Amino acid sequence: MPPRLHAVPFTRVTLADGFWRPRQETNRTTTIPIGYEQCEKTGRLAAWKYDWKPGLPNQPHIFWDSDVGKWLEAAAYSLKTVPDAELEGRIDALVALMEKGQASDGYLNTHFQVVEPDKRWTNLRDSHELYCAGHLTEGAVAYFEATGKRAFLDVMGRYADHIGRTFGCGPGQKRGYCGHEEIELALVKLFRATGEKRHLDLAAYFIDERGQAAPRYFDVEARARGEDPARYWAGASYAYLQADKPVRQQDRVTGHAVRAMYLYCGMADVAVETGDASLIAALEKLWTHMSSKLLYVTGGIGSSRQNEGFTFDYDFPNETAYCETCASIALAFWAQRMLHLTGQGRFADVLERALYNATLSGVSLDGRKFFYANPLAVLPDASKGVGENVAAERQEWFGCSCCPTNIVRLLASAGQYFYSENDDTAFVHLYAQSDADLRLGGRRVRLQQRTRFPWAGKVALRVSPETPAEFALALRIPGWCGRFILSVNGKRLKPAVVDGYARITRTWRAGDTVRLELNMPVLQMEAHPNIRMNCGRVALQRGPLVYCLEEADNGTELNDLALPRRARFTTRFEKDLLGGVTALYTRATRRRPEAWADGTLYRPAPTPRRTVRIKAVPYCVWGNRSPGEMLVWLPRQD
């Protein structure tokens, strides 16, 4: 196996660009405070007082603790970057409530301790208890790393120990695992923060036990509740929960998208720690299935609202695309782990696709509103439809508010996706103006990246080791880039691109300058012929950014536009447009409406067409003007 990569943590990366940095600032100054307000307003914080009584409003919900956990995680990342005594005080107060409320046996859950104390651990399939434990644990680890304060970490350690006593293969233990994966990756984080191997063992237990047959835990548990397991709404195979077979036998990505991604993250984390090649082999198969059959061009995954997840291969509805924001975030988590396991750029390509498109679209530019679903088309009157999930406008919050709390933690820690390090190589995965402080073996290496990326493909990289040293600099050549020019200190190099990276091995001295020019044309992307929705259509992509047409720029009836195959594009950076973006312009055609003025619905072809100018904007900033039509896959005119 290749040497593993390690992320350069966000604490050692300073983003100073025009794309990510303003988003991080908005996240810190607007969205994180809004998350607190919303958790307060909806009772998610008050739940920790453990004083809810029947008849009172704001009954603690089974997954509220997870929202609080994710918000705490985001706040911790933010504190680490920009100290904030008031914020830290709020968190300490909340942790104090947790310490006070935690049961003497270590159990901690605002719903099951207060609302249904007799139901504790009776329905792992649906009740999200371990999922909530996982998110609180991630929050605790982040807060410990941000502040050095152990109280929250200790609370979660006690809870993890309670969980470890409750679940396992020993006598008197339940052989259960959670219907919504998350605890697995969280326990590995807890292990890494505390060094306590029992947390890693427990993560491995949950992964090994998942999907084991004879008898299946969710069946046993359902019967114990007096329920017929065959009547489970999502299907008695438990493919919805990735529990239809043991994880090492799984080779198809099924069911609920976020659950699947969190499971794979947990599997990768355990594999990194244990070196278990059988887990990595399963992950490779699952990745191949996901990336070749289930991935939207925006980096969205999970086409169906019905199961918040996957349906069948090549099923990519555009208008009703679910593409939950959380699912793209979780895909980014998984992609980063696969990248670190393998060093292969194909994982970074997906990571980039998810981060720059379907993830960022989840939050408005002002940081105040959120998409839960991220469709690839919003068309006339769809919002008047019956029974379809077409969210044409971001919302302030959700009853199930996983997405807002997920996007805040992603943005607060976004710096971790740009660089990796190991003993002998400095990796640059993503391009953005930034400074990074790497450790290669024992050596410190400073990287200073100067670029206008993602608006232009030129990158200047100053490489400054403490003392001259030989190591490799691995620069990612993205999948979308067909040609690049590379030089070191003005001297042109033509390294082979291996696994998606151009690798320059030499003795580096402080101030060495690498120049990389990634060709970044406007691409008309086709989708695989089996993707029936996109036959005869193209999606515009430039660099990592997928583009879309919006009604604000192009009027209505976007689907009646047709883009000539030989369309020539002009690009223009517009600083006042949508926070400053590069727009694409070209000519297209659309049918002359006057031919249809008599109310006829159908008539013999052809209707004359007229030429129109169209303008495309990045998908990640769609829906930040008046609500209206939007379209990613444009009809093509041959």
Added chain:
Amino acid sequence: MPPRLHAVPFTRVTLADGFWRPRQETNRTTTIPIGYEQCEKTGRLAAWKYDWKPGLPNQPHIFWDSDVGKWLEAAAYSLKTVPDAELEGRIDALVALMEKGQASDGYLNTHFQVVEPDKRWTNLRDSHELYCAGHLTEGAVAYFEATGKRAFLDVMGRYADHIGRTFGCGPGQKRGYCGHEEIELALVKLFRATGEKRHLDLAAYFIDERGQAAPRYFDVEARARGEDPARYWAGASYAYLQADKPVRQQDRVTGHAVRAMYLYCGMADVAVETGDASLIAALEKLWTHMSSKLLYVTGGIGSSRQNEGFTFDYDFPNETAYCETCASIALAFWAQRMLHLTGQGRFADVLERALYNATLSGVSLDGRKFFYANPLAVLPDASKGVGENVAAERQEWFGCSCCPTNIVRLLASAGQYFYSENDDTAFVHLYAQSDADLRLGGRRVRLQQRTRFPWAGKVALRVSPETPAEFALALRIPGWCGRFILSVNGKRLKPAVVDGYARITRTWRAGDTVRLELNMPVLQMEAHPNIRMNCGRVALQRGPLVYCLEEADNGTELNDLALPRRARFTTRFEKDLLGGVTALYTRATRRRPEAWADGTLYRPAPTPRRTVRIKAVPYCVWGNRSPGEMLVWLPRQD
């Protein structure tokens, strides 16, 4: 107002063609017997013994009586055409049970007399009582007309009188009307069969009362049941039930498609009898809305499964098109009524579109299986999807089996749609080899039509009045026909086409021969630019028949085909194909799959294309071979 037309009843039309006649024979010999068997097997017939008890199987369902009513209607039409003593005996036995079971006050309903006797007339919104009464009444009228036997008609007359005592504006009466329209048109039929004007008045009452405000009946009734009317699943406006406003104020077709069509039929029937121009004015507006915003190219209506009906203008999903068979049948009923009210061919165009396409697709060629929904596309793996209604195969029967019992009555009486008559004009609306016996005023006129329609556009019509007489022969020039040639006794005529009809007024003598040649090219139909699903696509139509591609002829991935705008078609009648149909052949292109063999989902355009031969078959016979893909709207290559 123009003179009204009257249908030449099916009893005076003998179809002798290769398209309709075999379908009628299959209907008589296979489908009607299957309907009886299914009604027997499922308990729909045993329900009339009134001996169901709690705990027994086959609890009479609230709309079972309607299935029996429609089957009886079909059987009566069949008896009238081909006497069948055994069938008649079965019906008499059933009528005897009805007579015996009818309550002393005239009430008649196998569910509410046996299962929930205390709930009678407590939920007109949902319970279908008047709807069932309507279908039984239609059956009774048909059976009376077929056999002259009054028993069934008298049962329904007594029930109608009970309904008339129960509902109305008088003291002590309920000001109700049915959530599922049907009783209105049935009462007009009962009036016409019996001459009892009170039945017509009751039909008019139901129509006039519908949607009246302050208070709304469904609100009052819901509150009386202890329910909050605001919580009605389909929306408290009652647009789902066409009861959001008085019918004369309605100008948009909304809600459940079959309910809407039956209401409009009832309105037209009352208007014919009463001359109420305000009803006709409303129907004109509703028709315009339906035909210019809501009509599939197949004559299907009602795009959504969720409400079995309409959503918003120009919403025509193809794969998930609901297009209930019953809805197209009911549209044919309405279209015929509008045609008879106005004499305008635009109504016959829609009648023809519905009859030849989305109606006939509802039953298999062998008469044994049925579609409830009639989608316009079935694409790869869709049946593996989650939560979508894509019926790729016809079924033997349905729990709610309205469609099979509706198609049998339509086919058994199909002769009625071809010709109309009034005092001075013989109308030919549809073309098929047939003999018809018309009455123009007091005169008998025999029409003998010789043609291979719908496979060819040539028609020879022999016109034989009893004695030479002056009258008009009005020949419909279909909307799809751009050019035609007409002659009488070999002499070319060029009459103006007015309201869709070429009218020849002369003194006709027995044996006069009219030759009409309708140009019938393969048309590439475009859909209105606002129909976003069909932008960049065309549907093939030849004569009245819409065509589709099937996997059996064209392989899989049909959506990746592209039809050149200048495609030339060859047509070939294939007697062994699908009961004998004319197939269309041409060349198209599709992407070379080998370019995508590496599992890539997205890549820059263009993929090379290869030329392929494609074959299209009529939509009405799709799904009669192995299950597979099907596509009506084909991508176009410009």
